[in-house]
Amino acid sequence: MSDILPPGSVIGILGGGQLGRMLSVAAARLGYLTHIYEPAANPPAGHVADRVTTASYEDADSLRAFAASVDVITYEFENVPTAALDLLEAAKPIRPNRRALAVSQDRIAEKDFLTGLGLTCAPYAAVSDMDSLQAAIAQVGTPAILKTTRLGYDGKGQARLRSADDAGAALADMNGAPAVLEGFISFTxxxxxxxxxxxxxxxxxxxxxxxxxxxxxxxxxxxxxxxxxxxxxxxxxxxxxxxxxxxxxxxxxxxxxxxxxxxxxxxxxxxxxxxxxxxxxxxxxxxxxxxxxxxxxxxxxxxxxxxxxxxxxxxxxxxxxxxxxxxxxxxxxxxxxxxxxxxxxxxxxxxxxxxx
Amino acid sequence: MSDILPPGSVIGILGGGQLGRMLSVAAARLGYLTHIYEPAANPPAGHVADRVTTASYEDADSLRAFAASVDVITYEFENVPTAALDLLEAAKPIRPNRRALAVSQDRIAEKDFLTGLGLTCAPYAAVSDMDSLQAAIAQVGTPAILKTTRLGYDGKGQARLRSADDAGAALADMNGAPAVLEGFISFTxxxxxxxxxxxxxxxxxxxxxxxxxxxxxxxxxxxxxxxxxxxxxxxxxxxxxxxxxxxxxxxxxxxxxxxxxxxxxxxxxxxxxxxxxxxxxxxxxxxxxxxxxxxxxxxxxxxxxxxxxxxxxxxxxxxxxxxxxxxxxxxxxxxxxxxxxxxxxxxxxxxxxxxx
The missing domain is CATH 3.30.470.20 (ATP-grasp fold, B domain)
Known part of the structure; x- marks a missing residue:
């Protein structure tokens, strides 16, 4: 049990929403302190954390000070910018590790990883422009859903294609961001x-x-x-x-x-x-x-x-x-x-x- | 439901131990903030509270500032000095109320209150000196236990009397504080x-x-x-x-x-x-x-x-x-x-x- 973080250690949490809030309470229950890093002011997690840093993920000084103040770093959301992670990881361990973040930050990387493990995903194809979207439609079929490869959640950054006719509108919705076309599958x-x-x-x-x-x-x-x-x-x-x-x-x-x-x-x-x-x-x-x-x-x-x-x-x-x-x-x-x-x-x- | 404290209100908690800590977590779960008032530094409740005041119960300015910052006051321990409660109550409601505190702060008041309700307590008698202790032993019998009327908990401020011979030592243990002699009762x-x-x-x-x-x-x-x-x-x-x-x-x-x-x-x-x-x-x-x-x-x-x-x-x-x-x-x-x-x-x- 020598890997156990000593009581009173500080767990740094990137993100101060409700997940960070409930993580803070759990950490306290095990005898730890938490330090929340969150760009938005007055985050929900701050109410139950020992300490809060309000700063952006581009603020290298704040990131360094945060890392110095904690013993291990975790996160409540996966879209932390890579440069911030590089800086933090130089100082303290990040758990779960960077590979988990890299895979889940990019829908195509995620699907490639999962199918590489022999698991089944919905049919998908990368889309960067109208040509690749047309090819993707030919491969995946319609109806389908076009999603930005990064930073989408809870239905944001998504457009439905009932048929190939919706291609133009769906592509416009992506605002030029790299995207992935996912086929619909029939599930119960x-x-x-x-x-x-x-x-x-x-x-x-x-x-x-x-x-x-x-x-x-x-x-x-x-x-x-x-x-x-x-x-x-x-x-x-x-x-x-x-x-x-x-x-x-x-x-x-x-x-x-x-x-x-x-x-x-x-x-x-x-x-x-x-x-x-x-x-x-x-x-x-x-x-x-x-x-x-x-x-x-x-x-x-x-x-x-x-x-x-x-x-x-x-x-x-x-x-x-x-x-x-x-x-x-x-x-x-x-x-x-x-x-x-x-x-x-x-x-x-x-x-x-x-x-x- | 008009008496419900609005979400985001602040609950003031007197005392920053583990009870205040677990009250803070519960308050957060219902959408409230907590402010802990505790004389000792780095109290356990502070790790999960929105705010902590470290000050004594004799510090009128800190008490007033605390009361001004909260919407209602509660407590995790019953031995808050009366003067502090007077000051706090002038500003904000204290729940549970002062009568509950007065009764539970004094073992004799508590037993008088309980027996007045028709409930049964162990036999008891007030003790202030050797004469009243001898009278109490005659009334309550031995074995018995002598306790200070105030501020005792978890076995502190208590002395056992196996027989009347222990009267002198037990009384000395009270350090001159008002006390109560409680008879032993036979319970399963x-x-x-x-x-x-x-x-x-x-x-x-x-x-x-x-x-x-x-x-x-x-x-x-x-x-x-x-x-x-x-x-x-x-x-x-x-x-x-x-x-x-x-x-x-x-x-x-x-x-x-x-x-x-x-x-x-x-x-x-x-x-x-x-x-x-x-x-x-x-x-x-x-x-x-x-x-x-x-x-x-x-x-x-x-x-x-x-x-x-x-x-x-x-x-x-x-x-x-x-x-x-x-x-x-x-x-x-x-x-x-x-x-x-x-x-x-x-x-x-x-x-x-x-x-x-």
């Missing part, structure tokens, strides 16, 4: 596996949850998912293969489409994941603590599921329903301390917990 | 009820837990407790009677001795309580959130117990067992971020959670 539902890998190489996966999206944003995750035992085993083994291949340390979210022909990987996120929020009220050790355990060199904890849970995201004006939800039986609320309830903004979530 | 075990009362007067009690002490400090709390259904009902009704009589708002710990003749009240604590830590992993809404809900004017949440739990305190060098506990199945660790593991110091706790 989406599940995700929250997988963790420790510094010692041990892998532990949470029971897969079933996701329902609304307006391109996760709406609910339901445990147990509608999966056969064989599918459940496939999902977990597939996630473990990804983590091992990356020599990954931490928690990863792996989104899967369930099809009659097997599981197809939709995307991976090298961090704690919205579809893993149910673990806060369904397991002795939740995804946030599991991530901190991995990053801090602890053995992974017991993530077995003790209850059935339905996690519901509270988006924008859903926050107005909190007084009603607060009176519900079985309801565990988790609010993010965001002041302004903009449309599409994740304001909190509720885990509804019932016996298995 | 100790339980405690963690009871909550909302701003609207609604009362909700957690399932009673069974406590085992070691060296005068709580060692374990086990759920379910060894209680008949009738005893369980008695315990909960009795706790509700106490809270209603005090027009109490918040969570209270009520320690009870189980005897063949019924339940005897050992003591009450007007705050979240060590014997309620099991609720963190046994209920949708734990005692810390329940307290914040009450203080912030929310409806009380669902505190029904979904699992069996054994809470074990990690005292002093017990912290060295953490690496081993971290690998246990069913174990949920909660560490307090204290740097130095002094003997008798509460360093953390572990909840071992199994299906009901």
């Amino acid at each position: 539902h989406e599940v995700s596996v929250i997988a963790a890998r420790g510094l010692d190489g041990a892998v532990s996966c949470y029971d897969p949850g079933e996701n329902v999206h609304k307006d391109g944003i996760l709406h609910t995750t339901t445990l147990p998912a509608n999966l056969s035992l064989a599918q459940r085993t496939d999902a977990v083994l597939l996630a473990a293969r990804i983590l091992n291949a990356l020599d990954y340390v931490g928690v990863m979210g792996v989104e899967l489409f369930v099809t009659p022909k097997g599981l197809i990987v939709n995307e991976i996120a090298p961090r704690v994941h919205n579809s893993g929020h149910w673990t806060q009220n369904g397991c002795a050790v939740d995804q946030f603590e599991q991530h901190i355990r991995a990053v801090a060199g602890w053995p992974l904890g017991d993530g077995s599921r003790h209850s059935d849970v339905v996690m519901e995201n509270l988006i924008g004006d859903d926050i107005l329903r909190v007084p009603q939800i607060a009176t519900e039986k079985h309801a565990a609320l988790h609010l993010y301390g965001k002041h302004e309830a903009r449309p599409g903004r994740k304001m909190g979530h509720v885990n509804r917990v019932t016996p298995k | 075990h100790e339980v405690s009820v963690i009871a909550a009362r909302g701003l609207d007067g609604a009362v909700s009690c957690y399932d009673p837990g069974e406590n085992v002490h070691k060296d005068g400090i709580l060692h374990t709390t086990t759920l379910p407790a060894n209680l008949s259904l009738a005893q369980r009902t008695d315990a909960v009704l009795l706790a509700a009677r106490i809270l209603n009589a005090l027009d109490y708002v918040g969570v209270m710990g009520v320690e009870l001795f189980v005897t063949p003749k019924g339940l005897i009240v050992n003591e009450i604590a007007p705050r979240v309580h060590n014997s309620g830590h099991w609720t963190q992993n046994g209920c949708a809404v734990d005692q810390f959130e329940q307290h914040i809900r009450a203080v912030a004017g929310w409806p009380l949440g669902d505190g029904s117990r979904h699992s069996d739990v054994v809470m074990e305190n990690l005292i002093g060098d017990d912290i060295l067992r953490v690496p081993q506990i971290a690998t246990e199945k069913h174990a949920a660790l909660h560490l307090y971020g204290k740097h130095e593991a002094r003997p008798g110091r509460k360093m953390g706790h572990v909840n071992r959670v199994t299906p009901k």
